[in-house]
Amino acid sequence: MLVPFAFRALVAPLAIALALAIGLPLGPKPLPVGEAASLMALPISEQAPVAGGALTILPPDGAAFAISLETLRSLKRTQFTTSTIWTDGSHHFTGVALADLLAHLNAGGQTVEAMALNDYAAMIPPGDLRHGAGPVIAYEMDGQPLPRRGFGPLWLLYPFDSSAYFRTESVYARSVTQLNRLRLDP
Template sequence: MSRSSRAHRIPALALLLALATALLGAAPLASPAAAQDMLVARWVDDKGTEIARRGFDLDALEALAPIAIETTTPWTEGVVRFEGARLGALAALAPEAGEIAEARLTALNDYTIAVPAEDWSAWDPVLATRVDGARMRVRDRGPIWLVYPLDSDPALQTQRHHARMIWQVHEIVFVAAGR
C-alpha cells in the first residue's frame, strides 16, 4: 500500500467515526434507571405463543387497581405497609387470553418464579412499588416487589410462599389455561 493511499484513508476513517458518533448522539438512549422503572407484561397461550403485551411505567402500574397491605416479611423489620397493584388485576387486562393458569415473574437478575392463579384469588398479593409510602429503589428490592399478606394467613408462612415473593420484577408472563 502506498503512502498516499494510507493518507487518504485516515481522513475517511475520521469522517466515518465522527458521523457514527453524531448519529449515536442523536438517538435517545434509555438510562438504566428508566429501564428499571418499566414492567413488561405478556400473555401467552400454553404453547408460549404471545397473545398480548403491555408495558407499564411505575405511575401506570400504581394507578391499576391499587391495594395496600400491612405485613411482616422475613426481609424487613416489623410491620411494613406495601402499596401497589393487584397481581390479579394485571392478569385480567387481556381478556382475549381467557382464563390464566399462572404468572411467571422474572427479576432483574433473571430469577424467575411461577405463581399459580389460585394465589391471587386466595391472597391478593400486591405488586408493591412503595414501602411505607416511599417508592422502592433497586437497592431496596424495588422498583417492584411481589408481596403476599403473610400475616393474614398461617398457610402463607411457608418457604414456598416466601420464594414467590420475588423482588426487582421487570417482566410478568401470564400463561393461559389450556388454550
C-alpha cells in the same frame, strides 16, 4: 436445578452487592426523557425489559409490551401491613393486586411466571390469584417508592401476616424483589 430458598435468600443479595461494588449494571438503561418515555405501553422484545419501574408483560402470543409505573399506580390500589422475612418489623405496602392487573389485561386464569432483574423467577399458580387475598405488586413501602437497591422498584409479595398459608417456604419463594417481567402462560 432447584436451589433451597434459604440459600437463594442469602446468596442473591451478596451477588447484587458485589455487582454494584464492582460497577456492573443491574438492568437496562432507562428510557430517555421525552414523548417516548411517557407512553404507557411500548412494544419491546423479551430480551430487553424496560427499566425505570416499568413491568414487561410477556403474553402467550409473544407480543411483549411494557406497563409503566404510572399505569400501575392508576389501577386499583391494594394496601396492607405485614412483616417479611427480608425486613425488620412490619411495613405498610401499597401496590396493585396481581389479580387486578391480570383482569385489567384481560388475562385472568393463567399461570404467571414472575421474573426479577437478576433473572430469578417464580411460578405463581392460578389459585394464588384470588382478588384481595393473593400477591401484590408493591411499588411503595411505608409510603415511599421502593428503591432498586431496596427490593424495588417493584416487589411481588404476599400479605404474609394475614394467613398461615402465606408463611410457608413455597410462598416465600414466590415473592420476587426487583420484579420487572411477567410471563403469562395459558
